[in-house]
Amino acid sequence: MNYHLYEINDKIKNKVVDFIIQHWGSPKIVSRGKVHSMAQLPGIVVLRDNNIIGLLTYSIENEGCEIVSLDSLVENKGLGTTLMNEIEKIARAKKCHRIWLITTNDNIRALKFYQKRGYDIKAIHRHAVENARKIKPEIPLKGYDDIPINHEIELEKWISI
Numbered sequence: 001m002n003y004h005l006y007e008i009n010d011k012i013k014n015k016v017v018d019f020i021i022q023h024w025g026s027p028k029i030v031s032r033g034k035v036h037s038m039a040q041l042p043g044i045v046v047l048r049d050n051n052i053i054g055l056l057t058y059s060i061e062n063e064g065c066e067i068v069s070l071d072s073l074v075e076n077k078g079l080g081t082t083l084m085n086e087i088e089k090i091a092r093a094k095k096c097h098r099i100w101l102i103t104t105n106d107n108i109r110a111l112k113f114y115q116k117r118g119y120d121i122k123a124i125h126r127h128a129v130e131n132a133r134k135i136k137p138e139i140p141l142k143g144y145d146d147i148p149i150n151h152e153i154e155l156e157k158w159i160s161i
C-alpha cells in the first residue's frame, strides 16, 4: 500500500480536525474526564492521494504518553500497527516510560488489537462514559455491535527508554 506519514502541522491541521469530527462526532475527545481539544494535539497523519487514511493523536504529561485517538481507514493492511510503532518511537524520544490509552467496553476489536501489541488492561473505569457524555453529548449510547457504551477501559504498556 502506498502512503506517507507526517507529523501534524499547521498546514494539515484543519483537515485533521475535520477528520476527527467525522469519526468521533466532535472536535473534542474526553478521556478520564479530561477534554482534549483535537486542534491542539500533536500526532501522526497518514496520507494517500492527499486524503487522510490514518491518524494517531497523543498527549504527553508526567512521563506518560496518552494515545488520545487512533484511526485506520484501511483495515487489516498493517496501518494501525505502523502508527503504534511510530508512537513508541516518539514516546522513547520524549523519554516517556508509559504509553496508555482509553477505549470503551464495546470496542472488542481495539481491545484485541492493543493486547496483541503488548498493552495490558490497567483499569476498568465503570460508568466513566456516562460522565464523559455530560461533557460530550455526541457520544452515542450504543457502539460496535450495538453494545451499550458505558465503561472506559484503560490499557498501558511500559517501555524501556
Ligand SMILES: CC(C)(COP(=O)(O)OP(=O)(O)OC[C@H]1O[C@@H](n2cnc3c(N)ncnc32)[C@H](O)[C@@H]1OP(=O)(O)O)[C@@H](O)C(=O)NCCC(=O)NCCS
Residues within 6 Å of the ligand: 068, 069, 070, 071, 072, 073, 074, 075, 076, 077, 078, 079, 080, 081, 082, 101, 102, 103, 107, 109, 110, 112, 113, 116
Ligand atoms: C483498531 C484499528 C486502529 C486497527 O487498525 P488496522 O489498520 O486494521 O490494524 P493492522 O492492519 O495493523 O492490524 C489489524 C490486523 O490485520 C493484520 N494484518 C496486518 N497487515 C496485514 C496484511 N498486510 N494482510 C493481512 N492482514 C494483515 C494484523 O495481523 C492484525 O491482526 P492481529 O491484531 O490479529 O495481529 C482500526 O480497526 C480502527 O481504526 N478502528 C476504529 C477506531 C478505533 O476503534 N480506534 C481505537 C480505539 S481508541
